[in-house]
Amino acid sequence: MRVPRDVRRPATLASLAAELGVSRTTVSNAYNRPDQLSAPLRARVLEAARRLGYPGPDPVARSLRTRRAGAVGLLLTEALSYAFRDPAATGFLEGLALACERAGSGLLLVPVSPELADVTAVHQAGVDGFVVYSVREDDPHFKAVLQRPVPTVVCDQPIGVEGVDRVGVDDHAAMLGMARHLTGLGHRRIGVLCMRLGSGRYDGPADEARQTGATYPVQRNRLAGLREGLAEAGVDWAAVPVHERFAHSVDAGQAATAELLAAHPDVTAVVCTSDILALGALRHAAERKLSVPEDLTVTGFDGVPEGLRAGLTTVRQPVLEKGRAAGELLLERDERNRPRVVTLPTELIVGVTSGRARAPERWFPGW
Amino acid sequence: MRVPRDVRRPATLASLAAELGVSRTTVSNAYNRPDQLSAPLRARVLEAARRLGYPGPDPVARSLRTRRAGAVGLLLTEALSYAFRDPAATGFLEGLALACERAGSGLLLVPVSPELADVTAVHQAGVDGFVVYSVREDDPHFKAVLQRPVPTVVCDQPIGVEGVDRVGVDDHAAMLGMARHLTGLGHRRIGVLCMRLGSGRYDGPADEARQTGATYPVQRNRLAGLREGLAEAGVDWAAVPVHERFAHSVDAGQAATAELLAAHPDVTAVVCTSDILALGALRHAAERKLSVPEDLTVTGFDGVPEGLRAGLTTVRQPVLEKGRAAGELLLERDERNRPRVVTLPTELIVGVTSGRARAPERWFPGW
DNA sequence: CCCCGCCACGTTAACGGTTCAGACGTGGGG
DNA sequence: CCCCACGTCTGAACCGTTAACGTGGCGGGG
Structure with a gap:
């Protein structure tokens, strides 16, 4: 006999079901398939949930069962904070975030220890796919990502890894x-x-x-x-x-x-x-x-x-479009015609910092 | 690359164990507690894993069991992309990312549908805690976060919600x-x-x-x-x-x-x-x-x-410090002395855009 | 020789949900 | 009266892993 020290134990689907005298399925349905049970019963379930402080189905348990994490992972070899510093990376991230948002998916920034070969963070990430941005071809984290049985999109990598989509420019x-x-x-x-x-x-x-x-x-x-x-x-x-x-x-x-x-x-x-x-x-x-x-x-x-x-x-x-394309490639994989490659256009911008070459004999002032 | 990415029946800990004739625990230990089994056996396990294309313990299943997701969630009411646009938000994010990185934790950007009251993304997020940045007090997503049985740190919110830490400035x-x-x-x-x-x-x-x-x-x-x-x-x-x-x-x-x-x-x-x-x-x-x-x-x-x-x-x-403090508050909760409040200092910077008031009778040129 | 403890691994029971194939009444059509 | 469709709910089988504890063998002290 165990001492019920779990007075403060958080309520679960099962405890809620027991409390109400219904099956777990019914409680689950109350949250996920409102049409599968009568309205009054559903109301009773939700009321009991509030009373017992049941916070709704646990996302991790749900992910395990449905095999869907609802997030995409982003791998950068740089320190994470770099992503918020470099304006090109920021633009990419913005586009990627946009695509994720549209699909209702989260965006998980995977922490890496630069230089260090600790890839546990990659193993630990509960995601439906990876976007790999600007990493070395021989990066151990990258290899760890390829090991994971989830779809992957690489950005700016020309390598033809089997089954890996790619987005980039020429x-x-x-x-x-x-x-x-x-x-x-x-x-x-x-x-x-x-x-x-x-x-x-x-x-x-x-x-x-x-x-x-x-x-x-x-x-x-x-x-x-x-x-x-x-x-x-x-x-x-x-x-x-x-x-x-x-x-x-x-x-x-x-x-x-x-x-x-x-x-x-x-x-x-x-x-x-x-x-x-x-x-x-x-x-x-x-x-x-x-x-x-x-x-x-x-x-x-x-x-x-x-x-x-x-x-x-x-x-x-188009850095923003690059991010968006990466996200869409990952999230909208309805068909199975893979791998896909998206190459975006670039544009030469002639500004005021380039002009005719000075004559060879002319030297810098001060030299 | 010879990684078999399209294994029909993905290998699991159990199937690996069956193949090897050892228990699942032993296989688990081979990954998580190398000291708990002999070196030769561990080598055999790892070899079989490679042979069968077993990608290592599934992160979601592990999270369910260990009750640890290895990520913190970030909630912004703004569209996700806003986070990469506003320099103040960027600084905050950078600090937060720094703290997460140090702790080996991921950072999950939770997608929100602004205006829309769709809080499923909050329910869906597999995280160990939330950082809430710059949201309305009456935001439904925020309420959903408070519902979740995980620690939460709010930034710049003076509200004294029970058990919620806070970081901000005066x-x-x-x-x-x-x-x-x-x-x-x-x-x-x-x-x-x-x-x-x-x-x-x-x-x-x-x-x-x-x-x-x-x-x-x-x-x-x-x-x-x-x-x-x-x-x-x-x-x-x-x-x-x-x-x-x-x-x-x-x-x-x-x-x-x-x-x-x-x-x-x-x-x-x-x-x-x-x-x-x-x-x-x-x-x-x-x-x-x-x-x-x-x-x-x-x-x-x-x-x-x-x-x-x-x-x-x-x-x-100090936006960066704010982000870092938020992350640390969330990740280093060893003791149970809560809620904690961190108030960071501000500094008045007198630049060149403020000067003595012009005389009342003087009008703008052109008026 | 016996017992004790330890090493190295095995067994069992969660962890919290989702899903699918029914069960159980009920009412309508033939 | 029979049969079947229908709406509603149940039972049990997973999902893949780890925590907690159990066990058998082995070496050593008494």
Whole structure:
């Protein structure tokens, strides 16, 4: 005989049913299928529930039985807080949230321990599917997601994992267009700033092996597109300095620009693989009293509001639509024609930060 | 990738155990308590799991059993996407995400249908607790959250619901300080812009009944603090026009300012209950070629980066810390000394948008 | 040699619901 | 009068896992 210390034990479907002298099914129906029982009985059930403090069917138990969690998981390799800092990520999230909202689904931000290979959070997430945003191809969390028997949509990953849908833009083509824009303006001596290319904290010049071996497909493709576009104008890629930055911030872009220009003062254009880095480049230029674009051309990628406000020449990509498409791909999988791929259009925005290349003999003021 | 994603009959702990001829517990232990079984056996289990495509213990079933979901829910009344738009909300989210991350907990954004009273999403959320951010006191979703038998932390709500922790700032005192700052500069004819005060879409002047009956405690308290501070200088609140705006955007602030100044051209200072609205006021001033602060003083509230960059006079509140505190309150509830209340400090930031009141006889250029 | 305790694993009973195939009256049509 | 459809409710079988406790074998102290 157990001592009934459960006086405060929360009521359950079963206890409610016992109290009322009806079956559990009936109580369940009172909540989920009002048409399956008479109105008076339903009222009695609901009344008893209020009296006993029964909070309604437990969502976890329901999920177990129905095999539906009512939420999609979002995996970012970055620290979670990054998602709220980077405007491109924010736009993506907004679109994804929109899609989730429309479908009545929750959005679970899965916590990851960057660097650390603790994937328990992925195993622990009760979700109906995953959206994977901007992670390395060899990320252990990503692998853990693929292990889970739920549908997955990856964003900006070109990999053809079986049964995994994909949404993204053609980074290669977009950057190729940017390269043509620049070579058309006469630029031949170009420097590049890119985001991190692989695991591990590294800041500095990235040689060709590091570029082609990059595990972030987005960065790899943008560099490749740029390379191809420059090659069309006869620019030897081996002579193009590429500087990589681990941190993705305006400060990092500023510092990287300083470093790049110090090592290669003849550069007439700094091409950045993100607007954030480009804003840093602009800040460096302003600090050094270089006029843009007369002394230096700066370009970005993404089309974030802050960059557009600054008149940055960049590639606009529809980040919000990307998020929404990812959500819809995941949530509206009626048919079984998979995997599906959504490639969204990009647009070259020519702002005020790109202009004709300065003459080779003209040097920076102050050098 | 050779992950068999379309296994017809997904393997379970039980089927794995049967296959191996061991008990389910042993398989469970292989995952959760490696020290509870011999290494060779564990290896055998894991090997069989890979062979049968068993993805590891089902998170939902585990949650049901352990009574732990490993996630906290976030309730916002606004559309989910709003959370990624408003910089104050973004800061809060970032702090909350930080706290969750540290605790290894997920963050579930609960979808709400604004206006609609569909609270199923709240019932459906498998979470260990809720954080409620900036909702009306009478919001049905909020009520549904309180129904759920999980701990809850509300942000910026002064209500003393039993057993509910709270984190926030002293809006009343902060705004009182702002009022003193303005009266100290000689301002007596003041106009106010505030965010929505109640349910329903309304834009326009808010009379006193609407102000004191506001169901958004934050707005109510800020107005009350302002009123008290102005009263100290002998300003009759009844003569202070208060304009309310449903939408919280720079555009809305701009339009509201236009409306306010059209009706009350003698106003020397526009006090806004948020930086976003204040940025709109500044934009209106710029458009009308009013110089700030010579022609018009503008103040905000929150201390968002964009406002600080513009030199806005405002009240800075630690939004990130607010989010973090909310998360910690929820996740670190070891002891049972509840309810707890965390009140964070605010700081009056005097920028370049507030100055001495212009003489009463001087009128706007163009009027 | 016996008993005790411990190690390593097994057994049982939840955890809280949903679902599906009926059971049980009831009334209407043939 | 029979049969069947119908509305309403019940019983039992899951869903996949873990907590709590049980058990058998083995080594060692008395």
